[in-house]
Amino acid sequence: MGQSLTEKILSEHLVDGKLEPGEEIGIEIDQTIAHDLTGTMVWLQFEALDLDEVRVDVAGQHCDHQTYQPDFKVTDDHRFLRSAAGTYGAYFARPGTGILHQVHKENYTTPGTTLLGADSHTPTAGGLGAIGIGTGGLDVATAMGGAPYYIEMPEVVNVRLEGKLPPWTTAKDVILELLRRLSVKGGIDKVFEYTGPGVETLSANERTVISNMGTELGATTSVFPTDERTRDYLARLGREDDYRKLGPDPDAEYDEQIVIDLSDLDPLVACPSMPDNVVPVREVVGTTVDQVIVGSCTNGAYEDLLPITELLSNREVASGTETIVQPGSKQAAEMLSREGRTADLLAAGVNFSEATCGACIGAGHVPASDSVSLRTFNRNFEGRSGNEEDDVYLCSPEVAAVSALSGELVDPRDAAAEFDLDPPGRVLPDSYIGTSEADLIQPDGAIDDELVKGPNFGAVPLKDSLESTVSGPVLLKVPDNITTDHIIPGTKEVSMYRSNVPKLSEYTLSRVDEEFADRAASAGSGFIVAGENYGQGSSREHAALCPMYLGVDGVLAKSFARIHRTNLINFGLLPLVIDDTTYDRLDESDEVTLVEDVVSAVEMGQTELTIRVNDNWEAPVTLHANERERTLLIEGGKLPHTKRRLSS
Ligand code: SF4
Numbered sequence: 274m275g276q277s278l279t280e281k282i283l284s285e286h287l288v289d290g291k292l293e294p295g296e297e298i299g300i301e302i303d304q305t306i307a308h309d310l311t312g313t314m315v316w317l318q319f320e321a322l323d324l325d326e327v328r329v330d331v332a333g334q335h336c337d338h339q340t341y342q343p344d345f346k347v348t349d350d351h352r353f354l355r356s357a358a359g360t361y362g363a364y365f366a367r368p369g370t371g372i373l374h375q376v377h378k379e380n381y382t383t384p385g386t387t388l389l390g391a392d393s394h395t396p397t398a399g400g401l402g403a404i405g406i407g408t409g410g411l412d413v414a415t416a417m418g419g420a421p422y423y424i425e426m427p428e429v430v431n432v433r434l435e436g437k438l439p440p441w442t443t444a445k446d447v448i449l450e451l452l453r454r455l456s457v458k459g460g461i462d463k464v465f466e467y468t469g470p471g472v473e474t475l476s477a478n479e480r481t482v483i484s485n486m487g488t489e490l491g492a493t494t495s496v497f498p499t500d501e502r503t504r505d506y507l508a509r510l511g512r513e514d515d516y517r518k519l520g521p522d523p524d525a526e527y528d529e530q531i532v533i534d535l536s537d538l539d540p541l542v543a544c545p546s547m548p549d550n551v552v553p554v555r556e557v558v559g560t561t562v563d564q565v566i567v568g569s570c571t572n573g574a575y576e577d578l579l580p581i582t583e584l585l586s587n588r589e590v591a592s593g594t595e596t597i598v599q600p601g602s603k604q605a606a607e608m609l610s611r612e613g614r615t616a617d618l619l620a621a622g623v624n625f626s627e628a629t630c631g632a633c634i635g636a637g638h639v640p641a642s643d644s645v646s647l648r649t650f651n652r653n654f655e656g657r658s659g660n661e662e663d664d665v666y667l668c669s670p671e672v673a674a675v676s677a678l679s680g681e682l683v684d685p686r687d688a689a690a691e692f693d694l695d696p697p698g699r700v701l702p703d704s705y706i707g708t709s710e711a712d713l714i715q716p717d718g719a720i721d722d723e724l725v726k727g728p729n730f731g732a733v734p735l736k737d738s739l740e741s742t743v744s745g746p747v748l749l750k751v752p753d754n755i756t757t758d759h760i761i762p763g764t765k766e767v768s769m770y771r772s773n774v775p776k777l778s779e780y781t782l783s784r785v786d787e788e789f790a791d792r793a794a795s796a797g798s799g800f801i802v803a804g805e806n807y808g809q810g811s812s813r814e815h816a817a818l819c820p821m822y823l824g825v826d827g828v829l830a831k832s833f834a835r836i837h838r839t840n841l842i843n844f845g846l847l848p849l850v851i852d853d854t855t856y857d858r859l860d861e862s863d864e865v866t867l868v869e870d871v872v873s874a875v876e877m878g879q880t881e882l883t884i885r886v887n888d889n890w891e892a893p894v895t896l897h898a899n900e901r902e903r904t905l906l907i908e909g910g911k912l913p914h915t916k917r918r919l920s921s
Contacts, residue, residue: 275522279429279464279496282404282519286387288421294428294528297899299421303386304331308373308630310338311391311410313350313772314814316357317733318414320724322916324361328419331381332363335373340629341636342368346769349727353772359719361417370712371602371628374398374570378481379604380708383515384499389416393488394570394651400481401506402499402519407488409814411843415915423901427464427493431527434471436536440696441685444479445572445649445669448486449541450533453551460490463529467497468521471535476699477506478576485571486651489548510705540684542647543667546655554672554684563644565596565677567670568626569633572649573601575608575705580697581674582614585621588692591680597638599626604708611706623677635659647682649673671697731773734822735916736845736909739875743826743847744866745799747859749782749789753804757837759784760808760816771815778819793823802851802859803830808837817844821910829865829884829894831856842902845910847871849882849894863887867894875903 276284280292289299305327307315312334319327334354342348351368358365366376373390374397382388384402388395391413398405408422416422432451438444451459465487467480475483480497487495498520507516542557544550567573567581578600590596598618600606606628609615615625632638633650639659640646646658646665653665666682674697675688688694714720751759760782761767770777782789782801793799801807801820807830808816817840820828827847841848851859859865867874868883868891878900885891898906908914 274526275524277429277431277466277525277527278402278498278519278521279404279466281521282385282387285385290426292426294426296426297423297901298426299423300387302329302389302416302422304381304388305329305390305413305417306333306335306373306377306388306395307391307410307413308338309336309350309354310771312354314733315391315410315414316354317730317772318411318912319361319417321733321735321912322414322418322919324418324919326362327417329417332417333366333373333377333381334358334363335366335370335376336368337372338630338634339636340368340627344769346727346729349729350772352725353727353730355714356721356723356725358714359716359721360724362716364716365714365719367712367714369603369627369629370708371600371604372570372573372630374485375573375601375605376708376713379510379602379705380713384503384517384519389413389422394485396487396492396494397481397485397570399484399487399494399496401477401503402497402517404494404496406494409812409840411814411911415911418915418919420915420918424493425462427462428528429464429466430529430531432465432467433469433530433532434467434535435469435532436471436534437474438535438538441671441689442538442540443669443671444475444482446538446541447533447535448483449543449551450538452489452543452549453541455490456549457489457547458491460487460492463492465490465492465495466521466527467495471533472497473500473502474535476576477503478574482571482577489651509701509703511707540669540672540686542672542682543653545664545666546653548652548667554668554682557682558684558687560645560682562594562647562676562681564638564640564646565594565673566599566632566638566646566648566650567673568599568601569630569648569650570601571651572670573599573605575605576699576701577601577649577670578605578609579699580670581677582609582617583697584674584694585623585678586617588621588678590622590677594677594680595624596622596677597624597626597632599631600628602708603628603712604706608702608706632658640665647673647676729770729773731775733912734774735913736821738909738913739845739872739907741870741872742866743871744864745826746796747802747861747863747865748793748796748799748825749786750802750859750861751785751804754806754809755785755803756810757808757813757816758810761813761819763813774818774822777815778822781819781823790823793820793825797824798826799824800826800865801828802856803828804856805831807833808840809834812836812840814840817841817846821846829859842898842905843911845906847896847906849896851892851894855892858890858892859886872907875906878903
């Protein structure tokens, strides 16, 4: 049986396991990226590995989430990131250079490579035939050290594209169509591999629009084959040598197949407040639009900004509609500017913004109360815009542009008649302007060669190896559905300490019990007792790192959220499952001891262990961990394990 493209790229990078769905595999990583919010911890963890330099082909550090610097802590973070890149041999994209996925795509994404990013939209790279996966900072730090990345082999779904997009319908509508069909959960533990005659009708940039927003399906990643259009795109960027022809074998078999006839698609829109709440634009025409924003890592490339420049040239946006263009990269902004297109936009009443994530995460351009914002972004979760009661719609650049003209949501096919518009061409210049060396600082031109840490930086703690005897008090008992946000709040006040674990730890579980951190730190050991689904929500690693710093040995829970269970193991904490009766019997301050020699039990792969409580009753607990995870637990977590492995 032939291989899919996904299997081909993964086989070339496979260092552990078999490519069978559900089996754990270890893959070698070629490139890594991080942004300013995730990067500080990535580099502090890399520092803890005690290596002289990164051991991947390309490591990139971007500053795009907080280019606005309202506080010295942010500027300190940026300076630290620049110094870390210089010290360890990564490139550094200065604040304002653009959004990491755009800047990386324009400068480094290479067909057939693996890219690991500390950001969920890393799959953008799949549009150029690379396997890009978003993950936590610890995985990126250890991958930069040369350690494999471990993941359960996903199922590979074949999305067969047929036909050709009609005028006014775009790549954004392809991914919105998939979200409409499959929902935001439809891609979990799956890779979406695109094939079929429709692929060659899409430009390389259009493919990256689709792979970027495959993240909203919950997919591990998305990937396209490469062809002459990929070569052409790379050539215009001056990177033709990076081109490699890639595709599945003709007899490749897939776990699932979906067919989309591009010719049948209509302009679509995701209504508030979920990316899968998708309807044809014609169903919501007439909705007054107060704000339009074109940009983001999904639709912020030069090619995505062309439609609004063409459609608004010599016209004016509706007076009640604030319209903003927020380029995905400075390169795109510079090209528009040199062609005079920025002047056209400004004359049409558009605000031209810095190349940054900005409005996508509520950092500026927060919509007014009771207003509608129409964006070309990938997410419209409630409150993400910075206004808790927002009404954010997601659409293509074409729909955004004609709605800006009209002042209300309008199908571009109808607007074409009203405003005498032709479908915008997306004709690319023969060559792109490259990102300037002043903005994309290479390791050999690095400004710093040692780490520069501001007063808000704290060392990353390393856990000692597991001891044979594990015992301590129940430090806190919590109910079902404790989220990672309960464990480490994501508020601005707290998250500014993300580079300072000792300080951040003071907020651990403070939303549940303000005294918890003091109690845990003075005990220096012990357990959290929890109900069902402990650690649900985001993949926030600090929710495991901070309890570890405080001395917590493990969590006794009825069940764990999947990613948080992995994070607990990665930081050397025991995730132990208890039954309802044990949960009911356990109380705060009870003394809990694991009866077995814990190191031997974990080493031997023992699943069932026993706890003794207050020396007067016992109960069974279960440890679900594979062989690799057991090694991590014994060695105190992934960081000490990787450090040992790399120095041996
Ligand atoms: Fe994330 Fe939005 Fe930035 Fe893309 S533009 S990387 S989705 S914050």
